[in-house]
Amino acid sequence: MADHNIAGSNSLRNAPTEEGHFGIFGGRFVAETLMPLILELEQAYNNAKNDPAFQTEFAYLLDKYVGRPSTLYYAERLTEHLGGAKIYFKREELNHTGAHKINNCIGQILLARRMGKKRIIAETGAGQHGVATATVCARFGLKCVVYMGAKDIERQKPNVFRMKLLGADVVPVTAGSASLKDAMNEAMRDWVANVHDTFYIIGTAAGPHPYPEMVRDFQCVIGDEIRTQIMDAEGRLPDSLVACIGGGSNAIGTFHPFLDEEQIDIYAVEAAGKGLDTQEHAASIAGGKPGVLHGNRTYLLMDDDGQINEAHSISAGLDYPGLGPEHAWLHSIGRVNYVSATDQEALDAFQLCTKLEGIIPALECAHALAYISKIAGTKPKDHLMVMTLSGRGDKDIFTVADALGTDL
């Protein structure tokens, strides 16, 4: 984990405030029943953060169990194909369980154990966070319940089976749009009814304070490693960073260590679904406005009455009508560029990467690949571009086959 205390007073890395605010974003908008627990969690996290024993155990598990550091790989053929920027992939898909989600789960389960919690709950969209949570629960012998939208259960069957093999109860959520936001509602209902023994492992850098800060800190291992690895490979920092964004945990983990290096251009790629001019997308910055949901103030997709809209993306992991509050803030101050890619562009990039690099990317990070495909060619050849390849695409082959009209 990065040492976040060394940043100067003007640093962009000092947020949030003690109350969990990133500018006007963030906060603790939860039912009173949960507040004592949230405050206890904050206390426990602050203690753990400063406890060398916790940091040692976290680092040990990332090394031996997750298999970190993940490699920084020069994507030579993609670079040649696009004919501009020199493209590196941060290979988070090589982690145990196949995505960046495990970094956060290791951190949170260690915290849950410190707090004496016996039961773990989680929400999941694509199933990557559910699998990572079920994995750490198996590893530490804790009971695990994963809430998953019924629609997502249908389109992510391999991950559902993996979770069950790992011993988790996967609870289908049929309420609302039966996807990630509804799974999160249901997880919060479970939490409020089981406050005494249950720890909620939120999978993204969102939710009530201290989750956005805590998840970010656990994911900053991505950006911290990029810094060391690009210095080794190129002797200098990258010129640009790119990551896909749903809730935004791989993106904030990639970006946060570099926020103060203003010369680095940063791009977060939202899911534009069937297009930003339709109602069917998941781009909460491009198509939403500030509101309050799931414990924090952030950009949300909603109607004029403040009712939350369903999101749409071909990628279940990006299919959420909001994003983490730190991203909302980084957008408001203009530090990070929030851009988007459509379902179709992501599908094209998915195939391109698979054919040129022999890497099947998750549909989530195929959105980042799609954006790279647009801009890499406009950059000079000495431009260093690092993209976080946040997950592997095996889970998505059925969705892709369906979209391509292939019968498996």
Next chain:
Amino acid sequence: MTAPIKSQRLAARFSALKEQQRAALVTFVTAGDPDPDNSQRILDGLPAAGADIIELGMPFSDPMADGPAIQAASLRALQGGMTLRRTLDMVRQFRKKDTETPIILMGYYNPIYIYGVEVFLKDALAAGADGLIIVDLPPEEDPELAIPALSAGMDFIHLATPTSDDKRLEDILRHASGFLYYVSIAGITGTQSAQTADVEQALSRIRRQTNLPLAVGFGIKTPADVASFAHFSDAVVVGSALINVITENLDSQGNPRPCLVEKLHEFVAQLATGVHKSSSVTSSG
């Protein structure tokens, strides 16, 4: 425009009930459930049926603190075109016939935030609402709405729960007004029921810190439940059980049967026997 004068309905109602030495029956229904017309008829008939205070739910797409009954009610209301503006219209309509029964608007923060806090408070007071209960605004977020509401003359009812210890109660009570709503279980609406002994103990602990009337809610379903909680509280809230009456009186297409409104009011009348049977131990008295 002059600022609206603070409504006295809630204080007047609690003081009148104290004279009668009984607790208030508080009924929760969702605005627009099962459809706008029937919802207005339900609302308008609640005082005559025996409701002393009305909680009117402002439907929200993502009601995280609510169980299946109220979630479904919100969805029906939203599908029928209910909005926050129309919820206030319902209150305005109600006030043409009833100027005394307090109405508390209950819901989640986002629709109010999007409406705009200041203009919402002005419109809600003008429509005739007396207080607010916003589930996802704990005392840490009092500056968002609780403090502006109090300045505008609108009561902001805070929630206390089994997880609120004495230290937290101080924070909760700092800007509490109208009454204090004790959530009897750690959980969501309409699910399990609390042990009366536990709740009685919690309320006596809370009374050492406040003179506000104390209401009890969550998991209270029958006239007998109402009677047992009314013994030691100032108000008893029933919500999901009312919604269940609505659900039971929808046909297979989800359309209301002709008797729905009457059935609901009959149920409220039964619940009211629970507060009339018992004599309450009042708070400050």
